[in-house]
Amino acid sequence: MSKFYYNQEQESYDAIVVGTGISGGWAAKELCENGLKTLVLERGPMVKHRDDYPTANMDPWDFPHGGRITREDKEKQEKQSRTGYTTSAASKHWFVNDLEHPYNETKRFDWMRGYHVGGRSIMWGRHSYRWSDIDFTANKKDGIAVDWPVRYKDIAPWYDKVESYIGVSGENLGLPQLPDGQFEPMMELNCVEDHVREKVAENFGGRVITAGRVAHINSDKKFEGDGRVRCQFRNRCIRGCPFGAYFSSVSSTLPAAEATGNMTLRPDSIVHEVIYDPNTKKATGVKVIDRETKEEFEFKAKVIFLCASAIASTSILMQSKSDRFPDGLGNDSDQLGRNIMDHHLGVGASGKFDGFDDKYYKGRKPNGIYLPRFRNLGGDSNSDKFIRGYGYQGGASRGNWEEIVAEASHGKNFKDAILKPGGWTFGMGGFGEVLPYEDNRMTLDYDKLDKWGLPTITFDAEFKENEWNMREDMKEQAFDMLTKAGLRDVQAFDNPGALGLGIHEMGTARMGRDPKTSVVNGNNQVHGCENVYVTDGAFMASASCVNPSLTYMAFTARAANHAAQELKKGNI
Incomplete structure (x- = not known):
């Protein structure tokens, strides 16, 4: 059976996109809509919207063991299970088998x-927040890492x-x-x-509680895609949404x-190297191993987008060694793999909250509250103990408040429906910025290879x-x-x-102006090989305190349009 979907194999393409997630989907869309014949490569199996969401409509009583995973399942996802994200039978199938995809930890x-x-x-988790110039100028202001070569005005139209x-x-x-x-x-x-929102505003000047900004349709407006309609408030999002109510690339x-006729999608395709031509100083394509047969392929293209996720894209760059780049493609700075x-x-x-005993709510809202950053913004907000800041997610429910925070809810055991609601609880958990440190890094171990012979x-x-x-x-x-x-x-x-x-892995191939201190430039192009773009979390030069996916998407759309224009001009 052919591995190709939507179109058949060609000898070469205008563009190759590696990865099909948040960034890869946007790269594919923008490149194809700009008329580029684009090969999209995914290392895992095919997933079709609606057809391949096996637990999307299952109820608690449909799962054996009360929805808890078995000991055998846990052994296959031992590292991931310690986080709680894979301890639910409703969603464990979306996460990889640790035994088949091992990695090593000097520190957890x-x-x-x-x-x-x-x-x-x-x-x-679908939380979608813009960065501001407070974020884009933070490294320069604090004298940390490298300054971002872009500012908010550059990204605002793409947001x-x-x-x-x-x-x-x-x-x-x-x-x-x-x-x-x-x-x-x-x-x-x-x-x-609402009550907590009012009291926080009353007691803490400048602090604002709002609803989490989430990538969910909440109106009857028509959105492009495969029959996308408004959110049904089921809060089963992690299983895959048959309604397309939240954004996913599928x-x-x-x-x-696909609708452009310009995309060829090939799943089960493990990209492990970008091929570099020293004569043209450009990449000519990628090397691929078939996940199932282990057959090796090479695909050629004029431009390549690495969107495999921060760690995976950087791993590909590290494996892309040549006389020109002996330490990995674009690694003149020795920053590749650093600044995780x-x-x-x-x-x-x-x-706990006493009151509103006669109040309840309808449906299972797929988000809670958000309290934006209020620290180190000037004046009384400044701290002398740390730089940067944090926000909070959380909310109130008559039950377990953590169920409305995506990053906290995974792995909760299923509970039988109760006839009488319990009392109100309210909780809030912080999301704080992590600074970029050169010695926070990833490396490749060529002595410990995976089943495909890769480090x-x-x-x-x-x-x-x-x-x-x-x-x-x-x-506090x-x-x-x-x-x-x-x-x-x-x-x-x-x-x-x-x-x-x-x-939210970020860094490892950071953006900057100088090839001596960064891996990609302000357009997400690899220094020294400018027909290779990196637009997932790898390019991030700092982290802010907000969920990063919206920023990945904005930069990806911007970079894909830049690539299309540069190709038309013959510059790459």
Whole structure:
């Protein structure tokens, strides 16, 4: 059976996209819509929207063992199971088998991977926030790492484009640290969330609670894609959404690319090297191993987009060695693999609320509240113990508040439906910025090969003093806000876990102006090989404190349009 979907194999293409997730889908869409014949390569199996969401419509009683995974399942996902993300039978199938895809840890690193068409765009938390110039200028202001070669004005039009296309529900607030956007109607706060919002505003000047800005359609507006309609408030998002209500590449960008007739999609294709031509100083294609047969292929193209996720794309660059780039493609700076970032989470407070016993809410809202950054923005907000900042996600429910926070809800055991609702609880957990440190890094181990004969990845990265100091403030402020909002039995918590737990891997091929200190330029082109673009989390030069996927999409759309124009001009 042919591995190719939508179109048949050609000898060469205008463009190759590696990866089919958040970034890869956008690269495919923009390149194809610009008229480029594009080969899209995915290392995992095919997933078709609706057809391949096996648990999407299953109820708790449909699962054996109460929805808990078996000991055998846990052994196959031992590292991922320690995070809680894979301990539910409803979603464990989206995450890779650790035994088949091993990695090494000098220090604990929680690497969550989804190897299939659609990647982690099927399982993502969907929170979608813009960066501001506070973020883009932070490295320069603090004298840390390298300055971003772009500013908010460069990315704002692409944020507009992405938000308008994917559908993001939210509320414009007029905050300089969290720019407004093109939003669907906000998902309403419930009565306790409204109460806490009022009390926080009353007691803490400048702090604003809003609904999480999430990539969910919340109106009857028609969106492009495979029959996308408004959110049904089922909160089964991680299983795959048959309604296409939240954005994923399989329901949205990949169908758009397919509709042009310019896309060829090949799953089960493990890209491990970009081929470099020293005469032209360009890449000519990629080397691929078939996941099932282990047959080796080469595919050629005029431009290549690496969108395999931060760690995987950098691994490909590291394996792409030549006389010109003996330490990996674009690695003149020795920054390839360095500066691993994520967000640190698992710290905050929760409590009980007496009142509103006659109030409830309809459906299972797939998001909660968001409290934007309020630290180190000038004046009284500044801290002398740490730089940068954090925000909070959380919410209120008559049950377990963590179920409305995507990064906290995975792995909760199924519970029987109860006839009488319990009391109100409210909780909030912080998401803090991790600084880029050169010695937080990944390397390749050629002595430990995987089943395809490729080197495995070793992580050596950790939180440092700035993150630990920030966590103390995150815990204290959450406790203080909930106490002054009138909650009782308020308890602070701090469960740091490790890097990777936020599933927001960033850095490893950072953006910058100078090839001596960075891997890609301001258009996401690899220094010294400018027909290779890196547009997933690898290019990030700093992390901000907001979920990064919207920024990946905006930069990817921008870079794909840049590539199309440069090809037409004959510059790459």
